[in-house]
Ligand SMILES: Nc1nc2c(ncn2[C@@H]2O[C@H](COP(=O)(O)OP(=O)(O)OP(=O)(O)O)[C@@H](O)[C@H]2O)c(=O)[nH]1
């Protein structure tokens with residue numbers, strides 16, 4: 001669907017922004033005013049660029065909401081352990097010796113993760129550091145089973161990448177120990193049998209001799225009870241009233257095989273939550289509850305004095321990294337007026353100041369497209385939800401304001417590289433260019449150069465990560481088959497991780513250069529900016545028509561409708577056109 005805003009060739013020079021262009025007779029007086037205002041600007045100690053009255057769009061440097069933003073967090077997740085089974089017997093008047101009636105232990109709580117719209121930062125999680133699910137309640141007498149531990153759902157912003165750092169799974173370790181012990185036991189039994197056979201053969205051959213006095217001594221190994229250090233014994237819970245010898249000699253039935261209701265995802269967990277997840281994704285599964293004593297009633301054990309313990313639960317250390325998923329990413333040099341533009345577009349209260357690097361952390365604002373909020377009512381096309389269903393018309397879009405880029409930002413100069421990844425995922429890019437700060441075309445080209453170089457660098461990084469994930473570091477473990485993508489598993493639509501990486505490799509640096517973009521030529525209220533804007537507009541028309549290369553120099557990059565929209569963010573003028581243009585591009 002074509003944007004509702006006229007194309008770049010039709011974008012008129014706004015008369016409200018360029019009075020001088022439309023009324024040339026005032027040119028000289030406007031020049032005079034510029035000189036005066038510049039003088040005033042340099043002489044004044046105020047951070048404001050102008051002599052305009054203070055307002056929401058021209059705030060004092062200290063008028064801002066303290067940003068609380070974090071794009072990284074490390075969390076330790078504790079799933080809940082299972083409750084123990086109960087050992088109890090029915091007691092009633094005139095019925096002294098009732099049957100066993102201990103309840104089962106409850107299942108431990110799970111820890112899930114869910115990506116949801118509306119969340120924009122990881123700062124709350126970064127502060128929490130530990131997340132615990134509830135433990136299963138122990139079983140009780142009279143057949144009362146314990147309650148399930150409460151689950152915890154971690155809600156993260158869409159665009160979060162989850163990576164496992166470390167895990168401790170006592171239940172899995174115990175299972176392994178039991179299996180190893182049983183294999184050892186089998187081997188020992190086989191050896192003993194072979195030894196006995198050999199001894200019998202030797203005794204048959206040799207004549208019976210008078211038994212040696214020492215041979216009557218007991219071999220100390222005969223006393224060795226192999227079952228004493230059976231790890232399975234640790235799984236049993238005994239009646240507290242039993243004596244020590246009873247405990248030592250207690251014989252247990254075979255442990256019943258139990259399958260987990262919630263399977264712990266195999267390591268290493270790697271999730272790219274680039275879509276909202278309709279259902280939470282399991283990260284750490286709670287332990288299974290123990291069984292009460294009625295489960296073990298048999299002919300040998302009519303009154304079982306034992307029950308099983310609940311399973312210990314998984315502890316998982318994960319790292320979260322957020323790549324903001326705003327619809328529009330504002331890219332510009334420092335002090336270009338990005339934050340002022342965000343204030344003009346949204347209700348955001350980001351910091352504005354007349355110096356470079358006022359913004360130190362990304363800010364996200366939401367543009368609400370309804371007529372009740374004072375915003376323009378833009379008739380947007382029907383949106384499709386993430387599962388492909390047709391949703392209602394677009395009611396909002398988000399804008400990300402990131403710290404300014406300087407030359408060499410991709411090499412981590414300035415504040416650049418840490419924030420460029422937020423642009424990487426924006427649906428479209430808006431290049432904010434200060435018309436009063438030198439040649440706009442050159443500024444646009446240098447911004448695109450930085451973004452392009454960053455894209456190339458990311459691509460190399462991705463490739464080396466993919467190669468690394470092909471190496472099977474742990475040849476013993478079946479599970480270590482490189483990062484698993486649970487999103488793929490739950491949706492069944494995305495490709496397997498390896499194939500996905502290959503398709504990503506097939507698309508070259510177009511990942512960013514292929515995005516739709518436009519230029520916001522800001523500070524157009526300042527005089528002497530008309531020529532600069534005209535030059536920029538001619539350049540962009542040439543790019544659209546193919547006479548000029550895409551400013552990043554990437555072949556096949558998006559050049560469908562390169563537009564420059566003149567605005568004065570500080571006066572809130574021309575801002576509605578950005579909203580219309582953006583909605584048009586987003587709905588395409
Ligand atoms: N005259 C005029 N001044 C503007 C306009 N937009 C922003 N400014 C001024 O330009 C200065 C810088 O604005 P910011 O919004 O902080 O710029 P920024 O791009 O966010 O800067 P960094 O966060 O440092 O990258 C402030 O003094 C604003 O008042 C505009 O449209 N017209």
Ligand SMILES: [Mg+2]
Pocket residue numbers: 338339340351352358359401403
């Ligand atoms: Mg800023």
